[in-house]
Amino acid sequence: MGRVAGKKAFITGGAQGLGACFGRMLADEGATVFLTDVNADGATKAAEEINKTYSGAAGSIGHDVTKRDEWETALAAGAEHMGGIDILINNAGIGTFGSIETETEENWRLTQAIDVDSIFTGTQLAMPYLKKSQPASIINISSVAGMIADGNMIAYNTAKAAVWMMTKSIGLHCAKSGYDIRCNSVHPVFTRTPIIDPLIALGGGAEEGEKRLVSQIPWKRLAEPEDVGYCVLYLSSDESRYVTASEFKIDGGITAQ
Numbered sequence: 039m040g041r042v043a044g045k046k047a048f049i050t051g052g053a054q055g056l057g058a059c060f061g062r063m064l065a066d067e068g069a070t071v072f073l074t075d076v077n078a079d080g081a082t083k084a085a086e087e088i089n090k091t092y093s094g095a096a097g098s099i100g101h102d103v104t105k106r107d108e109w110e111t112a113l114a115a116g117a118e119h120m121g122g123i124d125i126l127i128n129n130a131g132i133g134t135f136g137s138i139e140t141e142t143e144e145n146w147r148l149t150q151a152i153d154v155d156s157i158f159t160g161t162q163l164a165m166p167y168l169k170k171s172q173p174a175s176i177i178n179i180s181s182v183a184g185m186i187a188d189g190n191m192i193a194y195n196t197a198k199a200a201v202w203m204m205t206k207s208i209g210l211h212c213a214k215s216g217y218d219i220r221c222n223s224v225h226p227v228f229t230r231t232p233i234i235d236p237l238i239a240l241g242g243g244a245e246e247g248e249k250r251l252v253s254q255i256p257w258k259r260l261a262e263p264e265d266v267g268y269c270v271l272y273l274s275s276d277e278s279r280y281v282t283a284s285e286f287k288i289d290g291g292i293t294a295q
């Protein structure tokens with residue numbers, strides 16, 4: 039039996055990077071997964087890739103997480119496809135650069151809309167599904183950038199810190215309401231996905247850019263998507279049944295300094 043056999047996971051931002059990796063790793067351990075993404079073709083391809091090994095284990099839909107009506111449609115489609123939803127992984131996100139002096143209001147609002155507001159809306163709309171499928175787990179992908187700041191990431195730092203605290207509020211509400219629904223946040227350091235390409239370019243491109251990122255990490259390598267995936271797998275499984283309103287740093291030691 040897999041560690042998440044029979045579980046049904048709804049994963050936003052599932053077309054590539056971490057979301058696609060979570061889908062694959064959960065399917066490897068017996069879950070059914072539903073990948074959603076504003077990049078609908080990418081989500082379809084990621085689901086097809088999983089279905090090559092586990093026929094019918096993955097579904098997908100185009101879904102812009104900033105749109106309430108698209109959340110309603112996607113959640114209904116996911117529940118229909120999987121026969122319910124007991125894992126919600128709020129993973130879709132963008133990384134943005136700008137300081138208090140340079141950040142535009144437009145970029146600020148877009149970052150908050152995708153990285154924070156969507157988790158409020160989506161989780162609120164998902165609650166009836168999760169309550170029907172207890173025990174359930176909500177996993178919010180924050181970042182070490184929600185815990186340590188950078189002068190040139192004001193919108194992203196603020197958004198990821200908000201996700202950290204929103205997670206605790208959701209977890210406490212569920213616990214005190216007597217729901218068997220956990221809610222935890224995951225805080226990766228630089229992880230090898232397309233989102234860090236601009237950071238690598240800023241640092242001088244390819245090898246030089248990666249070296250600069252790595253030099254900030256005590257463990258002396260970038261995280262791989264699977265390093266984060268193992269934490270998500272644990273939080274998805276009943277192994278984490280007593281764990282809620284907590285934060286998990288997958289950070290090679292960076293926040294300990």
Ligand SMILES: NC(=O)c1ccc[n+]([C@@H]2O[C@H](COP(=O)([O-])OP(=O)(O)OC[C@H]3O[C@@H](n4cnc5c(N)ncnc54)[C@H](O)[C@@H]3O)[C@@H](O)[C@H]2O)c1
Nearest residue numbers: 051053055056076102103130131181226228229231232233
């Ligand atoms: N890779 C890292 O270094 C790192 C570190 C810490 C946290 N994170 C977080 O992990 C999550 C996943 O990032 P990733 O590294 O896989 O990046 P990624 O850019 O590879 O994937 C992000 C996915 O989110 C989707 N997305 C963007 N806007 C969307 C929207 N409005 N609606 C629906 N989907 C949307 C994209 O299409 C993409 O498929 C993000 O929340 C990111 O902030 C990543």
